[in-house]
Amino acid sequence: MDDLGIKVAFVTSERLYDAQRELIAQVFGCPVANGYGGRDAGFIAHQCPQGGMHITAEDIIVEIVDAHGQPLPAGATGEIVVTHMATGDFPFIRYRTGDVGTLSAKACACGRGLPVLQDIQGRSTDFLVAADGTVMHGLALIYILRDLPGVKAFKIVQESLALTAVQVVLETPLTAALRSHIEHGVRARLGAAVTVQVAQVDAIAAEASGKFRYVVSKVDAARLYGGAP
Ligand SMILES: [Zn+2]
Structure with a gap:
Protein backbone atom coordinates (compact mmCIF):
# COMPACT_ATOMS: atom_id res chain seq x y z
CA MET A 1 0.00 0.00 0.00
CA ASP A 2 3.01 2.27 -0.46
CA ASP A 3 1.85 3.59 -3.86
CA LEU A 4 -1.47 5.17 -2.84
CA GLY A 5 -0.08 8.69 -2.60
CA ILE A 6 -0.68 8.93 1.14
CA LYS A 7 1.19 12.00 2.39
CA VAL A 8 1.24 11.33 6.09
CA ALA A 9 -0.20 8.83 8.54
CA PHE A 10 -1.58 10.34 11.75
CA VAL A 11 -1.60 8.00 14.70
CA THR A 12 -3.00 8.48 18.20
CA SER A 13 -4.51 6.76 21.23
CA GLU A 14 -1.66 4.58 22.42
CA ARG A 15 2.06 5.04 22.86
CA LEU A 16 3.85 4.86 19.49
CA TYR A 17 6.90 2.64 19.62
CA ASP A 18 9.77 3.13 17.16
CA ALA A 19 9.26 -0.27 15.55
CA GLN A 20 5.58 0.53 14.97
CA ARG A 21 6.45 3.89 13.43
CA GLU A 22 8.89 2.22 11.04
CA LEU A 23 6.38 -0.45 10.06
CA ILE A 24 3.58 2.05 9.39
CA ALA A 25 5.94 4.26 7.34
CA GLN A 26 7.09 1.27 5.33
CA VAL A 27 3.60 -0.13 4.64
CA PHE A 28 2.03 3.18 3.62
CA GLY A 29 5.15 4.73 2.09
CA CYS A 30 4.82 7.97 4.03
CA PRO A 31 6.02 9.70 7.19
CA VAL A 32 4.19 9.09 10.46
CA ALA A 33 2.95 11.95 12.65
CA ASN A 34 2.17 11.16 16.26
CA GLY A 35 -0.76 12.79 18.02
CA TYR A 36 -1.30 13.09 21.74
CA GLY A 37 -4.61 13.51 23.47
CA GLY A 38 -7.20 11.87 25.65
CA ARG A 39 -10.78 10.76 25.43
CA ASP A 40 -11.70 13.41 28.01
CA ALA A 41 -9.40 16.25 27.02
CA GLY A 42 -9.46 15.88 23.24
CA PHE A 43 -6.35 16.50 21.17
CA ILE A 44 -3.53 18.11 23.12
CA ALA A 45 -0.54 18.00 20.76
CA HIS A 46 0.33 17.09 17.16
CA GLN A 47 3.70 16.29 15.66
CA CYS A 48 5.19 18.61 13.00
CA PRO A 49 7.47 17.38 10.17
CA GLN A 50 10.49 18.29 12.30
CA GLY A 51 9.28 15.94 14.99
CA GLY A 52 8.15 18.50 17.58
CA MET A 53 4.96 17.66 19.51
CA HIS A 54 3.26 21.04 19.30
CA ILE A 55 0.55 21.80 21.84
CA THR A 56 -2.66 23.11 20.27
CA ALA A 57 -2.33 26.17 22.49
CA GLU A 58 -5.02 28.07 20.57
CA ASP A 59 -7.62 26.51 22.86
CA ILE A 60 -5.80 24.50 25.50
CA ILE A 61 -3.46 25.30 28.38
CA VAL A 62 -1.02 22.55 29.26
CA GLU A 63 0.82 22.59 32.57
CA ILE A 64 3.30 20.14 34.06
CA VAL A 65 2.71 19.84 37.81
CA ASP A 66 4.40 18.19 40.75
CA ALA A 67 2.81 15.81 43.27
CA HIS A 68 1.18 18.81 45.04
CA GLY A 69 -0.32 20.26 41.87
CA GLN A 70 2.22 23.08 41.66
CA PRO A 71 3.37 24.05 38.12
CA LEU A 72 6.89 23.04 37.16
CA PRO A 73 9.15 24.94 34.74
CA ALA A 74 9.95 23.78 31.21
CA GLY A 75 12.43 20.94 31.29
CA ALA A 76 11.07 19.40 34.50
CA THR A 77 9.06 16.18 34.43
CA GLY A 78 5.67 15.84 36.07
CA GLU A 79 2.01 15.10 35.47
CA ILE A 80 0.37 16.67 32.40
CA VAL A 81 -2.60 18.84 33.44
CA VAL A 82 -4.90 20.48 30.89
CA THR A 83 -7.35 23.36 30.90
CA HIS A 84 -9.59 23.36 27.84
CA MET A 85 -10.85 26.76 26.66
CA ALA A 86 -13.39 25.39 24.15
CA THR A 87 -15.57 23.28 26.43
CA GLY A 88 -18.06 25.86 27.69
CA ASP A 89 -20.78 23.39 28.65
CA PHE A 90 -18.52 21.32 30.84
CA PRO A 91 -15.33 23.19 31.66
CA PHE A 92 -12.14 21.23 32.08
CA ILE A 93 -10.02 23.24 34.46
CA ARG A 94 -6.62 21.86 35.39
CA TYR A 95 -7.75 18.36 34.51
CA ARG A 96 -5.28 15.66 35.56
CA THR A 97 -4.53 13.38 32.62
CA GLY A 98 -2.53 10.83 34.62
CA ASP A 99 0.19 11.10 31.97
CA VAL A 100 3.78 12.03 32.74
CA GLY A 101 5.61 14.46 30.48
CA THR A 102 7.99 17.38 30.05
CA LEU A 103 7.60 20.77 28.34
CA SER A 104 10.46 21.80 26.08
CA ALA A 105 12.44 24.92 26.94
CA LYS A 106 13.44 25.38 23.28
CA ALA A 107 11.53 26.51 20.23
CA CYS A 108 10.97 23.94 17.48
CA ALA A 109 13.18 24.13 14.36
CA CYS A 110 10.06 24.25 12.14
CA GLY A 111 9.35 27.86 13.16
CA ARG A 112 5.89 27.28 14.62
CA GLY A 113 5.50 29.25 17.81
CA LEU A 114 3.26 26.72 19.55
CA PRO A 115 4.88 25.24 22.68
CA VAL A 116 6.34 21.76 22.43
CA LEU A 117 5.89 18.72 24.62
CA GLN A 118 9.45 17.49 24.71
CA ASP A 119 8.59 14.12 26.11
CA ILE A 120 5.47 12.14 26.91
CA GLN A 121 6.59 9.24 28.99
CA GLY A 122 3.20 7.61 29.22
CA ARG A 123 0.86 7.06 32.10
CA SER A 124 2.18 7.07 35.63
CA THR A 125 1.07 3.45 35.85
CA ASP A 126 3.36 2.62 32.92
CA PHE A 127 6.21 2.83 35.39
CA LEU A 128 7.48 -0.07 37.44
CA VAL A 129 9.13 0.08 40.81
CA ALA A 130 11.87 -2.47 41.52
CA ALA A 131 12.16 -4.10 44.94
CA ASP A 132 15.05 -1.76 45.77
CA GLY A 133 12.94 1.32 44.94
CA THR A 134 14.37 2.01 41.49
CA VAL A 135 11.70 3.46 39.18
CA MET A 136 11.89 2.33 35.57
CA HIS A 137 9.77 2.64 32.48
CA GLY A 138 7.72 -0.39 31.45
ZN1 LIG B 1 7.78 22.03 14.91
Missing part, protein backbone atom coordinates in the same frame (compact mmCIF):
# COMPACT_ATOMS: atom_id res chain seq x y z
CA LEU A 139 9.88 -0.61 28.32
CA ALA A 140 12.52 -2.30 30.48
CA LEU A 141 10.21 -5.31 30.69
CA ILE A 142 8.62 -4.95 27.27
CA TYR A 143 12.02 -5.62 25.70
CA ILE A 144 12.11 -9.05 27.37
CA LEU A 145 9.00 -10.22 25.52
CA ARG A 146 8.68 -8.11 22.42
CA ASP A 147 11.21 -9.87 20.23
CA LEU A 148 10.69 -13.44 21.38
CA PRO A 149 9.68 -15.75 18.52
CA GLY A 150 6.15 -17.10 18.80
CA VAL A 151 4.94 -14.36 21.16
CA LYS A 152 1.87 -12.77 19.53
CA ALA A 153 0.80 -10.53 22.41
CA PHE A 154 1.55 -10.00 26.08
CA LYS A 155 0.66 -7.99 29.15
CA ILE A 156 2.72 -7.41 32.28
CA VAL A 157 0.97 -6.48 35.52
CA GLN A 158 3.05 -5.49 38.53
CA GLU A 159 0.65 -6.45 41.33
CA SER A 160 3.02 -5.45 44.13
CA LEU A 161 6.73 -5.03 44.79
CA ALA A 162 6.85 -8.78 45.43
CA LEU A 163 4.61 -10.09 42.62
CA THR A 164 4.51 -9.51 38.87
CA ALA A 165 2.13 -11.40 36.57
CA VAL A 166 2.84 -11.93 32.87
CA GLN A 167 0.16 -12.99 30.37
CA VAL A 168 1.35 -14.23 26.99
CA VAL A 169 -0.47 -15.19 23.81
CA LEU A 170 1.61 -17.79 21.99
CA GLU A 171 1.49 -19.67 18.71
CA THR A 172 2.44 -22.89 20.50
CA PRO A 173 2.12 -24.20 24.09
CA LEU A 174 4.23 -22.44 26.72
CA THR A 175 7.47 -24.34 27.26
CA ALA A 176 9.45 -24.56 30.49
CA ALA A 177 12.34 -22.85 28.73
CA LEU A 178 10.24 -19.85 27.69
CA ARG A 179 8.67 -19.59 31.15
CA SER A 180 12.14 -19.64 32.70
CA HIS A 181 13.43 -17.02 30.23
CA ILE A 182 10.60 -14.62 31.11
CA GLU A 183 10.95 -15.22 34.87
CA HIS A 184 14.68 -14.57 34.76
CA GLY A 185 14.26 -11.46 32.65
CA VAL A 186 11.71 -9.92 35.00
CA ARG A 187 13.71 -10.80 38.14
CA ALA A 188 16.88 -9.35 36.64
CA ARG A 189 15.15 -5.97 36.46
CA LEU A 190 12.73 -5.97 39.40
CA GLY A 191 14.67 -8.01 41.95
CA ALA A 192 15.87 -11.57 42.46
CA ALA A 193 13.23 -12.31 45.12
CA VAL A 194 10.25 -11.16 43.06
CA THR A 195 7.63 -13.83 42.34
CA VAL A 196 6.86 -13.99 38.61
CA GLN A 197 3.65 -15.69 37.45
CA VAL A 198 3.68 -16.54 33.75
CA ALA A 199 0.37 -17.61 32.21
CA GLN A 200 -0.53 -18.50 28.64
CA VAL A 201 -3.86 -16.95 27.60
CA ASP A 202 -5.94 -16.98 24.41
CA ALA A 203 -6.16 -13.19 24.13
CA ILE A 204 -5.25 -10.00 25.99
CA ALA A 205 -8.29 -8.01 27.10
CA ALA A 206 -8.38 -4.24 26.51
CA GLU A 207 -8.51 -1.80 29.43
CA ALA A 208 -11.83 -0.22 30.41
CA SER A 209 -10.76 2.77 28.27
CA GLY A 210 -10.65 0.52 25.20
CA LYS A 211 -6.88 0.86 24.92
CA PHE A 212 -4.35 -1.93 25.08
CA ARG A 213 -1.50 -1.57 27.51
CA TYR A 214 1.59 -3.72 27.61
CA VAL A 215 2.53 -2.82 31.16
CA VAL A 216 0.40 -1.89 34.15
CA SER A 217 1.81 -1.26 37.61
CA LYS A 218 -0.32 -1.19 40.73
CA VAL A 219 2.67 0.03 42.75
CA ASP A 220 2.43 3.73 43.57
CA ALA A 221 4.89 5.52 41.33
CA ALA A 222 3.71 8.98 42.46
CA ARG A 223 7.20 9.55 43.80
CA LEU A 224 8.12 10.19 40.18
CA TYR A 225 6.32 13.47 39.98
CA GLY A 226 8.36 16.58 40.37
CA GLY A 227 11.64 14.88 39.62
CA ALA A 228 14.35 16.39 37.48
CA PRO A 229 14.35 15.41 33.77
